[in-house]
Amino acid sequence: MTAATIPAHADLSGPLLRMLGRVEHGPTFDAMRAFTEARTPDTPDEIWLCEHPPVFTQGVAGRPEHVLGAGSIPVVATNRGGQVTFHGPGQVVAYPLIDLRRLGIFVKEYVYRVEEAAIRTLAEFGVTGHRVAGAPGIYVRLDDPFAHGALTGPADPRDPFRGLGKISALGIKVSNHCTYHGVALNVAMDLEPFDRINPCGYPGLRTVDLATLGVSTDWATAADLLARYLARLLSR
Template identity: 70%
Template sequence: MHPTLHTDFLGLVPYEPTYAAMREFTESRTSDTPDQLWICSHPPVFTQGLAGQAGHVLLNPEGPDHIPVVQSNRGGQVTYHGPGQVVGYPLLDLRRRGYFVKEYVHRIEEAVIRTLAPLGVTGHRLAGAPGIYVRLDDPGAHAALNDPPDPRDPFKGLGKIAALGIKVTRHCTYHGVSLNVAMDLSPYGRINPCGYAGLRTVDLATLGVQADPDEVARLLAAKLETWLAR
């Protein structure tokens, strides 16, 4: 019997209360609590993971252009959330689903790859750098990336379209994945995305794919539901 997964589409919601709600849900859940998947987007915010370093926020002026920086307990380093990006937060009991963290990450990445495919974009994994990447010169190309990547420039010719940051406590997950659809990408220029200097971040619109973020949200939710099943 497959564990139940209830999906909620939350719309545009502030980051900090959503983070607090995920944490509270996870810390209070029992072995009988149904798993949930929250799909949403956030107003502009930089979030730091446990490995985050203040120096990776390069520029964040005070005044109307200031973007809040929120410390969180997810893995990884600094990233950006903003309107036009789809965020998925799977709140799962991995023990009940029957797989471990490494496979969980692989399944999330696979769900993103399968979300991009019908939009004509081929997503790629990159060894040692969680998330999903695309070829900037030919986003639909199916040829595998060089593995291992060039140590001098592992992101050469690539753009990051989806970022991953998770937390697992007592076998239960929160935080998750963000997929860039049609957003203002300029705030990424203020940070070293995911801790990587010079890493270019892209969205579907940059790649020439005109997609409704709400439709992409429903597509991503469906793929996550499928690929996170037992």
């Protein structure tokens, strides 16, 4: 795979950023798994940024009933956590290949930092991202995605996503303390395929992108911001 390489920092403590462009999901999955299996304690960390042609990916615990009707879009099994999601053009997909032991953090902290990178990226466009307890990823208020207030009060267990839309999905794999798979941020997509699934296993969950929220930007700008926030938060 060819890629543009951008040093994350002037020193050698941060991951290398590799902009892969539009690449097929299958070979990219194989490449990051091979990278992880072959790495040693001295292998530098990397973060791969890409977008994929339309594909549904199913996590290890994925239940087939969450795919309502894939149509002509392929459904592929992966070894990441989580349920089904959609990848397609106009979505930034970031794959951090990080040695957690060397970084000195555990999985819970890693998830927090990856989500924080998505939140900070959204903030660059004036959008406020929110976490929802027990539901990895980042969400926005549909009535006012630019409001700065925190979500208040406990979620309604009958409808924990009431008034929210999901703009960033997270699914990871950790092997021998090293991560792969990662996070997707919706920039300007055809969102219709999300109606063919229960996104991340949640019936009725609405999925949005920056364009839906009225934010005009391009893939490269969003990818560069997300990459640099990930590199900053995942550096020693």
